[in-house]
Amino acid sequence: MSLVLYDAPRCPYCARVRIVLAEKGIEVDVVEIDLSDRPEWIYEKNPKGRVPVVEEDDGPPLPESAVIMEFLEERYPEPPLLPTDPADRAAVRLLIFRDHDFTDPYYDFRRGEDGAAERLDAALGRFDALLRERPYLGGTEYGLADIAYVPWFLRARDMLGIDLVGFSSVADWLRRLEERPAIAVEAGIVAAL
Numbered sequence: 001m002s003l004v005l006y007d008a009p010r011c012p013y014c015a016r017v018r019i020v021l022a023e024k025g026i027e028v029d030v031v032e033i034d035l036s037d038r039p040e041w042i043y044e045k046n047p048k049g050r051v052p053v054v055e056e057d058d059g060p061p062l063p064e065s066a067v068i069m070e071f072l073e074e075r076y077p078e079p080p081l082l083p084t085d086p087a088d089r090a091a092v093r094l095l096i097f098r099d100h101d102f103t104d105p106y107y108d109f110r111r112g113e114d115g116a117a118e119r120l121d122a123a124l125g126r127f128d129a130l131l132r133e134r135p136y137l138g139g140t141e142y143g144l145a146d147i148a149y150v151p152w153f154l155r156a157r158d159m160l161g162i163d164l165v166g167f168s169s170v171a172d173w174l175r176r177l178e179e180r181p182a183i184a185v186e187a188g189i190v191a192a193l
């Protein structure tokens with residue numbers, strides 16, 4: 001079965017999919033989309049014109065990074081990236097569903113909006129508190145919750161210059177994640193942007 005990913009290196013939503021593919025060792029053909037000059041045909045794959053999109057053989061194109069992550073988890077169950085207990089799985093899905101809790105302040109800060117630095121600081125503080133209680137966002141095991149958020153944390157640190165000194169649990173979590181080859185590759189992509 002062949003898989004195609006319509007991808008853009010700078011896109012953190014695409015990064016989610018790249019990381020899941022790498023963690024599971026899934027072979028994929030990558031078609032890079034220039035986001036500043038998108039081809040018209042991308043709207044046939046996703047009416048919103050956004051990446052990521054994945055396509056399996058002649059199957060329908062599948063957009064939306066959170067949906068794609070779950071699809072890959074079900075299609076390629078090994079190694080598992082969701083906990084086994086339904087309540088734990090639901091907690092991971094809830095975190096991913098509420099990704100705007102971090103991405104909104106991140107984008108506000110990137111746009112230089114008033115008060116955004118404080119909002120981003122507050123969001124970092126909430127994640128720091130969470131990661132003080134557990135090693136990974138989803139609990140004791142690394143998985144989709146970490147993958148869903150790490151693209152923005154890497155970009156916040158390495159592109160927006162956010163200092164994580166006051167958020168030692170977040171900094172430790174990032175260091176732990178970067179020991180994984182899939183995340184190290186993504187950190188390299190961010191460094192090259």
Ligand SMILES: N[C@@H](CCC(=O)N[C@@H](CS)C(=O)NCC(=O)O)C(=O)O
Nearest residue numbers: 011012013049050051052064065066
């Ligand atoms: N909700 C989508 C968001 C994807 C998204 O916003 N992708 C951006 C690149 S990071 C994009 O394609 N932007 C082009 C546009 O919005 O026109 C997902 O999770 O996949």
